[in-house]
Amino acid sequence: MTGAPLSFEAELPWLVAAIGVVLLGLCAWQLVAQRGRRLAWARRTALVVLAVAMAMRPAVPGGEVPTASIQARVFIMVDTSQSIAAEDWGSEPRLAGVQEDVVEIARAFAGADLSVISFDSQAVLRVPLTDDGSAVIEMVRSLRPEIAQRSRGTSVAVARDLLRTELERSEAADPASPAIVFYLGDGEHTAEGQPESFGDVAGLVDRGLVLGYGTAQGGRMQASGFDTGQEPGYVQDPSTGGDAVSRIDEGRLRAIAEQLGVSYLHREPALPIADALQPMAEADGEADLDRTEEARLELAWLFGAPLALLLGWEALSLARSLRATRGGFQGRGA
Incomplete structure (x- = not known):
């Protein structure tokens, strides 16, 4: 088209x-x-x-997105802490894998209401529930890791209260549509104290997935900063004086999945996610990926x-x- x-x-x-x-x-x-x-x-x-x-x-x-008649409330939680810049998604940062998977989620749930929450040292509602999948895709493609100088440590559960609020609000407005939650992160917890449990949110979630990014070997992280004109450096480990290495914490990710009552899936570049998404999407309607409509890429943000x-x-x-x-x-x- x-x-x-x-x-x-x-x-x-x-x-x-x-x-x-x-x-x-x-x-x-x-x-x-x-x-x-x-x-x-x-x-x-x-x-x-x-x-x-x-x-x-x-x-x-902006390309084409599939048309569909899926009735669901889909919440996508995206880790934007400094560790998501770790370069162990093949040779790319983990964020590249996160962005690819959000595109697949938006395609699989075309026609559903989608929302995006990002989290690092704080949680932010990036996209309220909308049926405009292209807007979700473009917003997530523009996400960058948290500015290193601003980071105050990241809790893997910092977005729990915001997620609960959005789930309750949307359920009151549309109680007939199921709530599906996707949590995309590496499980690295750098805030003080233990993270809060998602257990009290589970009753509001019908299904979903916790998606884990990173490897046990870990990867270096390019430091996010304010000056994009400078050559990017790597986050330093003060204890060793060398480049810091971030490693996935699958134990925490599995715990979050258990608390939410959903499954955990470790993501790898060569591992397609469509097979895991299709059965979840088909439970709420039909998504015909062969029938598409043209997506719009809004340019207004360029003038901001x-x-x-x-x-x-x-x-x-x-x-x-x-x-x-x-x-x-x-x-x-x-």
Whole structure:
């Protein structure tokens, strides 16, 4: 299936366009009228253009996803701690395997409501329940390990309370649909104390899988940081002075699976996961992988960083103007 190279999915496109035209007209007028402040009005023009572009929700075709009639609530929990960067998924980081498997989960449960929770030193609801599988896939593909400088240690159960909240909320809204939970991680627990049990969540879960990534030999971890322009280094082990090595903790992963009342599956690059997913998906409907529809890859997020920078610049300029104005008033009062 093919489509237009670029499409827009704004909720009220004509309203967005009308507001954009008015604001751009104002900016153009000020650019001509206030020649001494052209830089400021050029900045504001760029702000308007970026804001309108985001509101229009541009997207390009992003491949095809299968159509289906599966009725289920699927919760995907993804480990984004520093250890998920360990390079023992073949020669790639574990996160590469996690991302590949999320794509397969989204394909197998096409048509179901999908949600994504990431966890490292804290748990974050990345995607509330949605039937847009392509949005889930693109979000997970953009995930990166936690910034090393921010890490305060990771509990394998840090997302338990958030998962429980989302399960209870969704069950109240749709009690007829089963809840399916996928936990994707390496079991490495670096927080102080023992992790909390998922046992009190099990009653809300109909089925699922705990998927484990990594090897007993372990792998080095490229350090995640703020400066993407620098050559990435590896996380260091202060006790040895060399590169730190992360190893899978299958004991903890099996314990989580037992607490949730689901099965545990160790993942390897050459081991397909479709065979494990298909029976679970078919229990709630039919997923015809031969019938597909075009997925959309939204591009609005690309405008977020430059928009934030311009807003920061505008705020700084406004603060300077206010200080100058206040100083002028004080000078007159003296």
